[in-house]
Amino acid sequence: MDISSYVLLSQEQALRRRLDVAANNLANMNTVGFKREQPVFREYVEKTDSAVKPAKQTSFVLDYGAVHDIAAGAFQPTGNPLDVMIDGPGYLAVEAPDGTTAYTRAGFVKVLETGELATSGGQRILGEGGKPIIVAPEDAGKLSIGSDGTVSGASGPIGRLTVTVFDEANMDPRGDGMFNGASGRELTAAETSLKSGGVEGSNVNAITETTDMIEILRAYQTSQHITDSMADMRKQAIDKLGRVS
The missing domain is CATH 1.20.1260 (Ferritin)
Known part of the structure; x- marks a missing residue:
């Protein structure tokens, strides 16, 4: 040849x-x-x-x-007040099945039987400090998520969904709709912008x-x-x- x-x-x-x-x-x-x-x-x-x-x-x-x-995808209303779209760069941190921290932009949010916030696939969503957000039984049906990621119930704020930004070159797809990321930075409440009631579509x-x-x-x-x-x-x-x- x-x-x-x-x-x-x-x-x-x-x-x-x-x-x-x-x-x-x-x-x-x-x-x-x-x-x-x-x-x-x-x-x-x-x-x-x-x-x-x-x-x-x-x-x-x-x-x-x-x-x-x-580039951001279109906002898709779901009718679920807990679903969120990240308005800007960044990812939600979740606990992957292997126990490591993974990241996703799929903002489907639900409450597990244990009271923890999780994705539609059941992975626990991690809030500030990498800790799960636990909801009391009396607050489960009265939750709301603010534009800064603050999760509130009938008795007041419970926790905050954090958004982590990365250099996109450091993002590695896992194949399950989530990413592995390195050298990320958690955005502060003032830097975070979320839209509740829907999710981000594909771009x-x-x-x-x-x-x-x-x-x-x-x-x-x-x-x-x-x-x-x-x-x-x-x-x-x-x-x-x-x-x-």
Whole structure:
């Protein structure tokens, strides 16, 4: 396999990566709090033997990972006064099934039988100081959540939902609608802005993703056409060499 074949192969691998990301975005267009992903590539330049003419450097495509589009999704009313949407950057902290702290923007909130606030999946929501918020039985049906995250019952404030912000490069999807995060900072009450009574929809645009998939398909077809053309050229060269011999 010559250098040009390796270059085309790296391009096709990058196109496959783009297609996987676009397909995952489309699959999650109705997932609450989902942020569309965008793959990131960079050029990798390999120095070749000085005898190779005319080029002495070859550029390959290197998969550099993916970044999240942090644009907010639309507010979706749910009729549940406990459901919240984060109005701005950041994530709610929850206790993951493995006991670690995970983060999510899916703001479905309910009260467990134990009186603790939790997500729709049953993961306990962590408030200030990483502690769960516990609601007394007499307050369970009279809860409200303020724009600063304060959870109040009939007897007054109970706790506060905290929002943690990160450098998005430090966010790692877990595959269960939650993220692992590192080096985050909890926002103060004055910095926090929540909307209650609904959740944040996905920020995926179906038309954009479908158009991107069409462009990826056309680029792959072009790459395949070039590969076939190169194979024909090799075959013709071998045939001519055979006749000369």
